Amino acid sequence: MAHPRHTRVLDDLRAQIARVERSGRTRRAVLPFGAPAIDGRLPDGGLALGALHEVGPSGPELTHAAAAGLFVGGILARLNGPVLWCLSRRDLFAPALSAVGLKPERLLFAETHGGDSSVLLVMEEGLRHRGLAGVVGEVRKLSLTEARRLQLAAEASGVVALALRRWAGAAVTDPTAAASRWRLTALPSTPLPVAGVGRPRWRVELTRCRGGEAADWIMEGCDVQGRLAVPSDVADRSASADERHRAAAR
Template sequence: MGLDPADETERARGPGSSRERLAALRARLSGPGGPAVPHPVLPLGLPGVDTHLPGGGLALGPPHEIAPAEPADGVAAFGFALALCGRHLARIPGAALIAAAPGQPLPHGHGLAGLGLDPARLLLLEAGGDAEVFRALEAALHARTLPVLIGLLGGGLPLKPGRRLQLAAEGASPPLVLILRPAEAGLPNGAATRWRIASAPAARDRFGGLDNPRWRARLERCRNGRGGDWLLEWDHAAHRLRLPEPLARDAAAAGRARA
């Protein structure tokens, strides 16, 4: 074999082929799947945020954990997850699955329009507990038919189910997996990122009315990336997140003060 230093034919190629040999060695080291392909990601479309994430976006496949900053911010975290789901669904066809543990809120069909989501592309599953949520997500991961999977947990994401989800997600065309859990401190698990979402005053339109929702998003943990803290605004018509410009916000506030 080419790795054998005593192989005369390999040696005869000379030093010019050492680069190829190195590449072959790297390919062998990277595992049986051949050379590592770049992992598919969902870019958030914000250079300021995407540079913090490995690969330039949320990795598709491994679970992403989203937790509210305070228990009362649960809906803000849910909204952020659905915004990411809407962003992904706007790019590829298919439907999203929301598997909810008992007591977790299910979305109101008419309220999804405010986030730019088509209710017809949302499937719901009312699970009997966190364990059933994990089983449902795993079954959906194996089926590979849905591009977005969202699990609403009553407890935390323990290491073992997180790892199982990660293993089930390996392979071609992985979906975006989002795990929402309550505000308590999380244990280490297989999640690729952990977000903390808090509500923030919404954007104002030019008449001072409530416009696009805004959230304060803190990237608490990010494997192979950097954490960060941003104020994000969701534009439901364009299906993109924005960093609100401080100037515009000040002007609106000034307008309100005058009125």
């Protein structure tokens, strides 16, 4: 049996080591969403910059794909500087990105003709340039090796990388080196007291987060400044109702 004095010495030593580790830890640069429910689930209180993140729709419907694209646009709208958007098909609706705060003058489009492999090569090259706010690549598939290359390039430059996963016939569940993985579902818009279409409403799912836990939320889509908002009728629900919703959604 250890002597009580020895036990106290060991406890003191462990406490000192823990303090040194905490003081030496570099806080990562992050971009908060401004929604406490989401930021509270993310390490350091926001989306990690200088990292790769994956975003995709929950199904093949165009409304879900549009929600995923606008979610990415809203993230980049809250950063400063030009954005490199890599794609292989001319089906991006720029006015919709402008509506969530990502203005056309900030966008640099790189259209490739070799499919996902070409998009990923352009993404990796773009991530070497520190003057960019972010790099987006529209791809169907992203292998673990390719994700690691993008993650390392993003870490080296400090530029955020966003892989916008097009629907490939199934939900994205393959292994990844990305810091986080998001899934978007378009829901009926926020009801208005008069006839008309209200603010878009999405189910935002964080399906993977390095250093964090999976979660999902019902949110109003990005506004003209790229910000999400909690619908008033959802914000008024009890915590137990939120937990039941999350359990049912999984």
